[in-house]
Amino acid sequence: MLLEQIAEVSGRELGGDTVVDLSGYGALAESALTSERAVEWANNGLPPTFVPARNLVFFTVAAAHAYRRGITTLVGGMCETDFSGYPDCRRETIDAMQRTLGLGLDAPMQIETPLMHLTKGQTWALAHDLGGDPLVSAIVEHSHTCYKGDRVHRHDWGYGCGVCAACDLRARGWRQWREDAPA
Secondary structure (H helix, E strand, C coil), rough: CCCHHHHHHHHHCCCCCCCCCCHHHHHHHCCCCCCCCCCCCCCCCCCCCCCCCCHHHHHHHHHHHHHHHHEEEEEEECCCCCCCHHHHHHHHHHHHHHHHHHHHHHCEEEEEECCCCHHHHHHHHHHHHHHHHHHHHHHHHHCCCCCCCCCCCCEECCCCCCCCCHHHHHHHHHHHHHHHCCC
8 A cells, every 4th residue: 555655656656566475484583573572672782673684584585576577676764874773774784685685696686775874854854855745644654663563553653652662763753854844
């Protein structure tokens, strides 16, 4: 639904969806994000919601699909500016993954991360600049970043528990954007 609205607002054709079942990965890379367990910080300083190598798995699966379709660019939404302690969200990691995919496919594979150096407030502003209120509304209604997956509680900035670190970051970004937006 969200991708359809982005395509409509941007006037671009995105192609059909392909769903890949990665449910077994949560059992291998168990965290507070993938299972019902206490939200406790790990001894290594990583957040309890860290899913080991999650973005690397996503990029590997996406690259395999892209390769078969003749696509040479992948796009990721990770952001280093509001870094939450996830090592697979760093530009350095993405650059290494890009090189690894190119070697493993024996073909170029570019990874673009347009949000990498934007704050969450700047990301909301970019969404508004690209698609105005319709795109912002689509993001609010059809996406969430809540670590608890809360789709019951609706805030100005979207759905979420309103308490976890992801909700806090999204809410602060929303407020920053609204405060900075021209009247």
